[in-house]
Amino acid sequence: MNKTVCEENMCTGCGACVAVCNKKAITISDDMFHLNAVINNDLCINCGICQKVCLQQNNVEQNKPIKWYQGWCSIEKVRRFSASGGIAWAIGKKFIEDGGVVCSCSFSDGAFKFEICDNIEELQKFSGSKYVKSNPVGIHREINKKLKAGVPVLFVGLPCQAEGVRRSIPEKYRDKLMTVDLICHGTPSRLFLKKYLSEHEIILEKLKHLSFRSKNGFALNEGKMIGHPGVMDRYSIAFLNSLSYTENCYKCKFACKCRSSDITIGDSWGTDLVCEAGKGVSLILCQSEKGCNLIENSQIELHDVDLKRAITNNPQLSRASLQPKNWDAFVKEINDGKNIDKTVFKYLKYRCLKQIVKKQLLRLHLLRK
Ligand SMILES: Cc1cc2nc3c(=O)[nH]c(=O)nc-3n(C[C@H](O)[C@H](O)[C@H](O)COP(=O)(O)OP(=O)(O)OC[C@H]3O[C@@H](n4cnc5c(N)ncnc54)[C@H](O)[C@@H]3O)c2cc1C
Numbered sequence: 001m002n003k004t005v006c007e008e009n010m011c012t013g014c015g016a017c018v019a020v021c022n023k024k025a026i027t028i029s030d031d032m033f034h035l036n037a038v039i040n041n042d043l044c045i046n047c048g049i050c051q052k053v054c055l056q057q058n059n060v061e062q063n064k065p066i067k068w069y070q071g072w073c074s075i076e077k078v079r080r081f082s083a084s085g086g087i088a089w090a091i092g093k094k095f096i097e098d099g100g101v102v103c104s105c106s107f108s109d110g111a112f113k114f115e116i117c118d119n120i121e122e123l124q125k126f127s128g129s130k131y132v133k134s135n136p137v138g139i140h141r142e143i144n145k146k147l148k149a150g151v152p153v154l155f156v157g158l159p160c161q162a163e164g165v166r167r168s169i170p171e172k173y174r175d176k177l178m179t180v181d182l183i184c185h186g187t188p189s190r191l192f193l194k195k196y197l198s199e200h201e202i203i204l205e206k207l208k209h210l211s212f213r214s215k216n217g218f219a220l221n222e223g224k225m226i227g228h229p230g231v232m233d234r235y236s237i238a239f240l241n242s243l244s245y246t247e248n249c250y251k252c253k254f255a256c257k258c259r260s261s262d263i264t265i266g267d268s269w270g271t272d273l274v275c276e277a278g279k280g281v282s283l284i285l286c287q288s289e290k291g292c293n294l295i296e297n298s299q300i301e302l303h304d305v306d307l308k309r310a311i312t313n314n315p316q317l318s319r320a321s322l323q324p325k326n327w328d329a330f331v332k333e334i335n336d337g338k339n340i341d342k343t344v345f346k347y348l349k350y351r352c353l354k355q356i357v358k359k360q361l362l363r364l365h366l367l368r369k
Contacts, residue, residue, distance in 0.1 A: 003044075005037035006056035010248045013037075013133060014164025017050035019140030026050060028137060032191040033331045034247050035133075053167045056248075060163055062258035065285035067292050070268040070305040072280055083129035085282030087265045087300060088156050091180065092123050094298040100152035100178075102126070103143055103165075105134040110205030112190060114139035114157070116146065126156070131212040131239050133187040133246065136161045140168040147173035154294075156180040158187065159254030162261045178290060181259060183266025183283070183314060186242055186249030186321045188235075196235045196340045200226055212236070231359045234344040237351050242321040243330055243344065250323035255316045257307075262291030268305060270313030283310050 005017045005026065013035040018026045025043035029036045039050070051057050072085030079086040092102040101118040104126040112134035117123055136157065143153050143165060155165045159181040166179055194204045227233040238244040254260070268283040283305065286292040296302070311317045324330070326347055333343050345352045361367035 003039045005050045009034040011035040011037045012160035014160045015137040016053045016164035016168040019168040055163045063287040067286040068307050069284045069302045071300045071302040074299045074301045082127045085280045087282045090298040095154040102154045104156040132193045152176045154178045179261040180263045181261040186245035188244040228359050234341045238344045252320040255320040262288040
C-alpha cells in the first residue's frame, strides 16, 4: 500500500511536498472530506524531503502580531467588488507598483487555482472569497522562478497554503517573499461544491462566474442565484455551521492569534465603526516589519481596533472550527450519494427552518432583504 506524507486524512493539500519532490512521486488525493498526499512507492527514494517540508509533520513558527488595524481600501469601487474591505487588492496594487508580482487564487474552467499577476488592471480576478478548497499545486515552482530572478512575490491564500509556500521556498530567496493569510473558518472540498451544483443542474466546469458572498448577503450564483435572494442556500448553511469541511480543518494549527505570515486579513466582526460595517471592514494583523510597511503605504483607510474585542468576535483567532458530533454520519450519507440539500436539512434542521420562514416573510413583504 502507498504511504502518505503526513498522518492519514490530515493533509491540508498545501502542495509543498509535491513541489519539493524531485522524483514527482507525490500526488494529492481528494475523497470529498479528506485530502492525502500519497507517495508512489515505485518512484520514492526515501530522501525524506517531503516530511521535512510538511507543515503537519513539523512545528510551525508562529509570530505575535506587532500591529493591528481595521480598515478598508480607500477606492470605493474596490471595496464594493471585494468580499470585505478590499485589503487584498490594495496591498496587491502597491506591491506591483513597487516592482513585485502577486500570486493568488482565481476561478476559471471549474478550477480554483493560483496564478501570478504583474498587472494592476488584472488584479480584480483574485477578489472575492471562494468558500471552497483551492488548489495551489504547481504554483510553488512558478513562485520560485520569480524569486530566483529577483522579482518579489506577494502570496495571498489560506493560512496552510501560505505556510506551504514559505516552507517550499529555499531560505536564500525568502526575504523577497511576502505572505498574506486569510482568517479561515475551514473549507469544503471542491468535489463537495461540484456535487452540490450538479444537484442544482449546474456544471461547475461550465460556470463563467461564481460568487459565494456579496455585500447583499451570502449566496452562490451564476448570474441567477441558487435559491431566493436574501435567503441562505444549503451549501452556505453547511459552510457557516462548519458541517462540510475536510477533516484536517477541525485540527487547524493556524487558528490562533499568532500567525506564520507577514500579514493576516479577515473581517472586523463586531466593529465599533457601525456606519461602515455594511460596506466591508477588514481586520488586519501585521506580524513583520515588512508587513507593517506594506499595509501602512497602501491605499487603505486605517483605524485602530481593540484586538481583544476583535479576537472575541472572530473565533478562528483562538481555535479551529469545532467538528460537529454528527460529522461522520453526515459524511457517510453524502458519500453514499444522498442529496446535499436534504442531508443538510436533516443535520441542521433549525438553521434551515429559519431560512424557510425568512423566505416566506420576504415573499409576503413582511421582511426586507
Ligand atoms: C474559506 C474562507 C474562510 C474564511 N473565513 C473567515 C472567518 O472565519 N473570519 C474572517 O474574519 N474572515 C474569513 N475569511 C476571509 C474573508 O472572507 C475575506 O477574504 C478577507 O477578509 C479579505 O477580504 P478582502 O476584501 O481584503 O479581499 P477579498 O476580495 O476577499 O480577496 C481575498 C483574497 O484571498 C484569495 N482567496 C479567496 N478565496 C480563497 C481560497 N478559497 N483559497 C485561497 N485564496 C483565496 C483571493 O484570491 C484574494 O486574493 C475567509 C475566507 C475564505 C476564503
